[in-house]
Amino acid sequence: MAPFSRLVTIAWRAGRWLVGADPPAVERDPAAVVAETLQHYRWNFWVNLIEGTAFGFSLSFIAARTIVPLFITKLTDSPLPIGIAAVISQAGWFLPQLWTADPVERLPRKKALVVKLGFFLERVPLWVMVIPALIATTHGGLALALFLLAHAWFTFGGGIVATAWHDLIARCFPVERRGRFWGLTSFLSAGTATAGAALSAWLLSRLAFPTNFVVLFGLAAVFITVSWVFLALTREPEQPGKVRTVGSPSFLSQLPSLVANDRNYRNFLIARLLLAAGQMGLGFVTVAAVRRWAVADGAVGIYTAAMSVGQAAATLILGFLTDRFGHKFSLELGALFFGGAFLLAWLAPAPGWYYLVFALLGVGLGAMMISSVLIVLEFSEPIRRPTYVGLTNTSVGLVSVVVPLIGAWLADLSFDLLFAASAGASLLAFLAMRYGVSEPRHLLAPVRGGGPRRRP
Numbered sequence: 001m002a003p004f005s006r007l008v009t010i011a012w013r014a015g016r017w018l019v020g021a022d023p024p025a026v027e028r029d030p031a032a033v034v035a036e037t038l039q040h041y042r043w044n045f046w047v048n049l050i051e052g053t054a055f056g057f058s059l060s061f062i063a064a065r066t067i068v069p070l071f072i073t074k075l076t077d078s079p080l081p082i083g084i085a086a087v088i089s090q091a092g093w094f095l096p097q098l099w100t101a102d103p104v105e106r107l108p109r110k111k112a113l114v115v116k117l118g119f120f121l122e123r124v125p126l127w128v129m130v131i132p133a134l135i136a137t138t139h140g141g142l143a144l145a146l147f148l149l150a151h152a153w154f155t156f157g158g159g160i161v162a163t164a165w166h167d168l169i170a171r172c173f174p175v176e177r178r179g180r181f182w183g184l185t186s187f188l189s190a191g192t193a194t195a196g197a198a199l200s201a202w203l204l205s206r207l208a209f210p211t212n213f214v215v216l217f218g219l220a221a222v223f224i225t226v227s228w229v230f231l232a233l234t235r236e237p238e239q240p241g242k243v244r245t246v247g248s249p250s251f252l253s254q255l256p257s258l259v260a261n262d263r264n265y266r267n268f269l270i271a272r273l274l275l276a277a278g279q280m281g282l283g284f285v286t287v288a289a290v291r292r293w294a295v296a297d298g299a300v301g302i303y304t305a306a307m308s309v310g311q312a313a314a315t316l317i318l319g320f321l322t323d324r325f326g327h328k329f330s331l332e333l334g335a336l337f338f339g340g341a342f343l344l345a346w347l348a349p350a351p352g353w354y355y356l357v358f359a360l361l362g363v364g365l366g367a368m369m370i371s372s373v374l375i376v377l378e379f380s381e382p383i384r385r386p387t388y389v390g391l392t393n394t395s396v397g398l399v400s401v402v403v404p405l406i407g408a409w410l411a412d413l414s415f416d417l418l419f420a421a422s423a424g425a426s427l428l429a430f431l432a433m434r435y436g437v438s439e440p441r442h443l444l445a446p447v448r449g450g451g452p453r454r455r456p
Contacts, residue, residue, distance in 0.1 A: 056189025060196025094397025121157025183319010201301020310362025
């Protein structure tokens with residue numbers, strides 16, 4: 001009984017820690033903060049590298065642009081649930097972030113929110129996702145509803161903790177080292193995602209429905225829990241507590257003047273929204289391949305692998321380049337690759353061309369993964385990072401609510417029309433980013449360990 005009692009004790013203490021309050025932070029000298037950031041840099045690099053890699057491996061088994069629409073097509077012939085899932089995938093991460101920015105700015109520590117709340121909002125729903133796969137053949141309607149609910153729980157849950165997570169990363173990694181950390185993490189994540197995609201293709205072709213999806217969703221749940229363990233090991237540097245006390249109504253009323261007075265950020269936000277609009281066809285590329293060419297389920301797994309390879313190459317190369325040159329050119333490159341992918345999807349004469357389509361989409365997603373997150377951290381003082389992150393990502397989320405529904409409507413009319421519109425919006429995003437936005441790092445002076453500050 002002793003081992004069992006010990007497990008109960010450990011579980012009880014873990015539960016108390018999960019729901020317990022974070023102790024207050026104390027004021028510290030900025031030099032001490034920088035020293036602590038550099039002291040823990042290697043530790044935080046490795047534990048977050050493992051966390052991100054495990055997280056990416058998990059996501060390969062529930063890939064939003066391939067596995068999710070494929071599972072839905074097994075449950076219904078209607079395109080509407082696919083459009084709803086695309087709305088969730090596009091908007092769920094982004095939409096909640098503005099509403100969490102003000103309370104996050106007033107938190108002296110960010111790790112407790114990311115780890116404790118993130119356990120319930122990001123890890124638990126993937127275990128729930130196994131249930132609709134188990135009942136898919138006996139209760140199809142209920143399985144579809146429960147699957148969409150779990151998908152929304154996971155995606156919106158990630159969005160709720162995202163603002164604090166961005167700030168945690170900015171605290172743990174100096175501005176001149178973020179690109180290489182995030183690039184290498186994304187590269188390994190995409191590499192394991194490629195292995196996961198290959199395993200997904202094998203499982204989809206070898207196991208009967210719905211057993212194949214039960215196994216896929218179960219693997220996703222296991223590895224996202226592993227990622228949480230390493231995230232909990234992060235050592236967050238305690239930073240000086242300039243704690244803001246502005247409440248939500250006053251906070252929201254300040255946002256229009258913030259956008260009006262920061263011309264470079266305003267132009268970036270316009271370009272970023274155009275880039276989001278250009279992705280209206282992402283959730284339908286797999287569906288187009290299935291409907292046009294009747295490709296096998298196993299080919300869908302290979303599409304995921306092609307996208308992961310393109311994403312891995314882009315993240316590794318751009319991660320190091322952006323530390324030196326900044327993130328603006330990376331987003332321009334991503335817009336061009338998205339435009340080219342959708343043009344090819346529109347004009348492809350045979351299903352084999354779709355492997356290249358997904359590879360190009362992967363490069364675009366890799367550029368977005370590296371730079372859409374990190375560039376926003378460089379537009380403001382460290383104390384205002386959550387506001388800039390929340391405003392940017394929630395604005396993108398609002399656009400992302402609308403464009404997949406427009407995409408579903410266009411797909412119902414013609415996949416050609418959908419892909420042409422996606423390509424056009426992506427090319428407009430490139431022009432807006434290229435000629436309207438200045439690299440923010442050229443306007444900011446980096447502070448080692450603490451993020452950017454305005455040049456005098």
